[in-house]
C-alpha cells in the first residue's frame with residue numbers, strides 16, 4: 001500500500017505529500033529521536049507526537065515512508081514547508097497513537 | 109573511482125532546529141555516487157547521531173567524509189568538553205542531556221550505540237576540556 005492510499009483509507013490528513021507513491025512496509029512508534037533512528041525500518045510509517053523540525057532529518061535519514069503525527073498535535077507551517085522541499089510525507093490525525101496504529105494494522 | 113572523494117562540513121553549534129544538515133547533504137552526495145541504499149542509510153544515521161552530539165554536547169564542530177573504493181570514513185572533531193568515561197557513554201540509555209534538550213526528543217542515550225551498530229568500526233578519542241574525535245568506517249566490500 002502507498003502512503004496516498006493509506007491517507008485515503010485511514011482518513012489521515014495529508015499535510016504534505018511530496019512522495020505519494022512511496023510504499024509502506026510497516027509501522028514504528030516513538031518520540032525519542034535516536035531510538036527511532038536506531039530501530040525504525042526503511043519504509044515504515046513513523047507515528048509520533050513530536051513536532052519540532054528535527055523529525056524531518058530523522059525521517060529522511062531513517063528513510064521512513066512518512067511521518068504520522070498523532071493526537072492532533074499542531075504543526076507549524078515552517079515545518080511543512082521544509083518537509084515539502086525535502087520530499088518528506090507528513091500526515092496528521094486526531095486519533096490517539098494507539099488508534100492510529102490499530103487503523104493501519106487493519107489496512108496493511 | 110580510484111581517487112578518494114572528500115566532503116567537508118562545518119557543523120554549527122548554535123541551532124538545534126536545523127541540526128543534521130551535513131548528514132542530509134551526505135545522503136544526497138552518496139546517492140549521486142550510486143552507493144547502495146542500505147549503505148547510505150547506515151552512513152547517514154551514524155553521521156547524524158555524531159553531528160547532533162556535536163551540536164548538543166560540544167557547541168558544534170567539523171565533519172569530514174571520505175569515500176574510497178573500499179569504504180566510507182566519517183570523521184568528526186569538536187572542541188567541546190570531552191567525554192569523561194567513553195565506555196559509560198557508549199552504553200544504551202546513558203545521557204547527560206538537559207531537560208530542554210530532552211523536550212526536543214533527544215537524550216535517550218542511544219546515539220553512540222547507534223553509531224557503533226551502524227558502522228563497521230568506530231574509534232573515539234576524547235580529552236576533558238579539549239574535545240572529542242570520532243572516526244567511523246563503513247565498508248563497501
Ligand SMILES: Nc1ncnc2c1ncn2[C@@H]1O[C@H](COP(=O)(O)OP(=O)(O)OP(=O)(O)O)[C@@H](O)[C@H]1O
Pocket residue numbers: 033034035157161162164165166186188189190191197198202203204205213214215216217218219220221240
Ligand atoms: N561530542 C561529544 N562531546 C561531549 N560529550 C559527548 C559527545 N558525544 C556524546 N557525549 C556524551 O555521551 C553521552 C551519550 O551520548 P549518546 O549520543 O549516546 O546519547 P545522547 O546524545 O545523550 O542522547 P541521544 O543520542 O539518544 O539523543 C551524552 O549524553 C554526552 O554526555
Ligand SMILES: [Mg+2]
Pocket residue numbers: 034157160161215218219220
Ligand atoms: Mg546523541
